[in-house]
Amino acid sequence: MDLEKLLYLQGVGNGxxxxxxxxxxxxxxxxxxxxxAMCHAELAATDGQLTADWVTQRIDLLDAAPWHNFLQPFQWSVADTPAIRFRCPQAYTGSLMLNITTERGISLELCLAVAQLPVVGDYYTDNRLYLERELQLAQFLSAEQLSAMLPGYHQLTLTAPDCPEGMNSATGEGVWMLSPRRSYGADLPQQLSRKPWGVSVQLFSLWSRQAGDSRRTGIPVKIGDFRVLAEFIRLMASKGADFIQLNPLHALPLQDVEAASPYSPYDRRRLHPLYISTSMCPEACHSDWQAELPNKMPTNNNGSLWIDYAAAFKVKVVELKALFRVFKRYPAQHPRRQAYARFIDEGGQDLQFYAVTQAQEVAAPWLKNADFYLYLQFVAEEQLAYCQALTQEYGMRIGLVRDLAVGAIGAGTEVRQHPQQFCTHASIGAPPDPFAPQGQNWG
Known part of the structure; x- marks a missing residue:
């Protein structure tokens, strides 16, 4: 059983x-x-066991079988030097018809003389030599046609007059991704007389000293919110900063007070409600808002520099519930209610799944009302958009740069709604380093 070869083909490193x-x-x-874990679904027929027959079949599927098709299911190329690769037996020297349909609906056809294209790879299987050839489009397309090859995901179809011996079909299909050579290419050095610069911050750790506070007393231990971020934007813009890089702002599980790591999100598509600033919310300007707050508010200042997450949760939950009660009293024709309805429509089933599931799982003092979590996402997105617009208003060339967590917790809504997009039987992380001698687990 050539298990080592299969491990190599699957990309499982040995150290x-x-x-x-x-x-x-x-x-x-x-x-x-x-x-x-990688082949969990494929191993269902063997009850998860790496049998000799399964390993042999898997090796053939990964190593030899792809050569029996003209096109790979997916390939990519850099947009400024677009190229397409295909495979066929060495003995085949005829012509092939290539059709490219761009994601914008533009269609191009080329007739290829196989023997004239350079060989970039080969493979021998079933007593037959297969060659991989490369088509450099710049040699076959006009400048106008090349200009239509914009970055994106395009469809390829390659057809032979008759099915060559050793191929599964006379037609091959695949996706061809054209990517820019650089993921972000703003001409900032040409726009500025200096090199662009910015700062990286953890939003939850930002705080704003109130009047009369000394250096170590009166420091709020609540989680930094979008109001503090707006203040920070004004401060950094006045210093000439071009961007502020933020930690992931993804939604965290509200049913677990101590699950505070921004790198272990409940759902990366949603925002964490505790970043909402009540003072920035229109509902807080309503006269009824103060009346909705309890006479005795929870306290969240433990006199130290450490965030007391449990206390921060209690205070913010009370404030958010009061905002929601004010919002619910608005008539259907109120501009805020209409904007909220558009937000819900645009969010679709993914947003509804998050709200319903979060409502089912939270415990006191949260509300078990899905509409409450829809409202929180509406407000959070609104306030984040305001902060990004503020960076442009104050002249930042780039603005806010949001981080994306590599993984998500298995019990979260993102994984549960789309489990097929995740490897649910393994987690990803980093090996030990000076920062984290024990290594890191990112879920």
Missing amino acids: FVDCDGHYHPTPAADRQAILQ
Whole structure:
């Protein structure tokens, strides 16, 4: 059983080098467990066991079988040098018809003389040599046609007059991604007389000293919110900053007070409600808002520099529920209610799934009302958009740069709604380094 070859084909490494230059081999059992997690669905027929027959079939599927098709299901190329690769037996020297349909609906056809295209790879299987050839589009298309090849995902169809011996079909289909050479190419150096610069901050740790506060007393231990971010934007813009890089602002599980890490999100498509600033919300300007607050508010100042997440939750929940009660009294024709309705329509089923699931799982003092969580997302998105607009108003060239968590918690709504998009039997992380000697687990 050539398990080592399969591990290589699946991309399962055999070790890593740590920050001190020492090599650490990955135990064989761990490598097999990774393979089983990657192929969990495919191993259903063998009850999860890496049998000899399954390993052989998997190797053939990954290594040899792709050569029996003209096109790979997916390939990519850089947009400024667009190229397409295809495979066929060495013995085939005829012509092929290539059709490219861009994601904007533009269609191009080319007739290819196979023998004239350069060979960039080969493979021998089933007593037959297969060649991989590359088509450089700049050699076959006009400047006008090349200009239509914009970055994006395009459809390819390659057809032979008759099915060559050794191929599964006379027609091959695949997706061709054209990517820019650089993911972000703003001409900032040409616009500015200096190199653009900015700062990286954790929004939850920002705080604003109130009048009369000393350096170490009166420091709010509540989570930094969008109001504090707006103040920070004004401050950094006055210093000439071009961007502010933020930690992930993803929604965290509201049913777990201590689940405060922005890198272990409940749903990366939603925002964490505790970043909402009540003072920035129109409902807080309504005369009824103060009346909705309890006579004795929870306190959230423990006199230290550390955030008391449990206390911060209690205060913010009370404030958010009061805002929601004011909002519910608006008539249907109120501009805020109409904007909210548009937000719900645009969010679709994904937003509804998050709100319904979060409402079912929260405990006191949260509301078990899905509309409440829809409202919180509406307000959070509104306030974040305001902060981004503020960066432009104050002259920042880039503005807010949001981080994206690599993973999401398995119990969260993002994974539960679309489990097929995740490897639910394994987690990803980082090996030990000086910052985290124990390594990191990102879910």
